[in-house]
Amino acid sequence: xxxxxxxxxxxxxxxxxxxxxxxxxxxxxxxxxxxxxxxxxxxxxxxxxxxxxxxxxxxxxxxxxxxxxxxxxxxxxxxxxxxxxxxxxxxxxxxxxxxxxxxxxxxxx
Amino acid sequence: xxxxxxxxxxxxxxxxxxxxxxxxxxxxxxxxxxxxxxxxxxxxxxxxxxxxxxxxxxxxxxxxxxxxxxxxxxxxxxxxxxxxxxxxxxxxxxxxxxxxxxxxxxxxxxxxxx
Numbered sequence: 001x002x003x004x005x006x007x008x009x010x011x012x013x014x015x016x017x018x019x020x021x022x023x024x025x026x027x028x029x030x031x032x033x034x035x036x037x038x039x040x041x042x043x044x045x046x047x048x049x050x051x052x053x054x055x056x057x058x059x060x061x062x063x064x065x066x067x068x069x070x071x072x073x074x075x076x077x078x079x080x081x082x083x084x085x086x087x088x089x090x091x092x093x094x095x096x097x098x099x100x101x102x103x104x105x106x107x108x109x
Numbered sequence: 110x111x112x113x114x115x116x117x118x119x120x121x122x123x124x125x126x127x128x129x130x131x132x133x134x135x136x137x138x139x140x141x142x143x144x145x146x147x148x149x150x151x152x153x154x155x156x157x158x159x160x161x162x163x164x165x166x167x168x169x170x171x172x173x174x175x176x177x178x179x180x181x182x183x184x185x186x187x188x189x190x191x192x193x194x195x196x197x198x199x200x201x202x203x204x205x206x207x208x209x210x211x212x213x214x215x216x217x218x219x220x221x222x223x
Binding site for chain 2: 036043100101
């Protein structure tokens, strides 16, 4: 069935390391794709989005490219900071907005 | 421009009790969705309201019900609470028809059932 599959965590990196969090989806057609971030004690915030194939979403140094060949939307950042520590969710509007299971990211100084 | 607001922020209830959670959508939004987020999990869709009617529903029992008011605000009611209902309940708002648009989330209500 339709779903969003996200790389399992937790992920621990040192400050200034390169980050990749994998996300793939299965759906009919090519829906918009989103990455949300959840900081401790807060709700979800939209981090970035891509509305069609080959689009690149970017925000706060994070990027993700919508690749229809591999049905993927991997999140990347070239140099992470301690303030990036949070839980990251990939999501797609498959019937309703469907979320991956989340990846907890911890950045150590 | 007020975002999505939820109340209360925290709640403790006993098994078997009933609870009502409230949500005001972001200004200009007319659709409200409710999600349940268990600890360490992604949000799970409960239902969505538009024009004061339930439009979509996830895989949740009838103990979960809701309501939307003419001002677009919404309530989530859970009856006969179980320990497993302990979770963060998130409200999200959007515009009808904006299927491919992102949702705007509130900070959630943390429900603990003892």
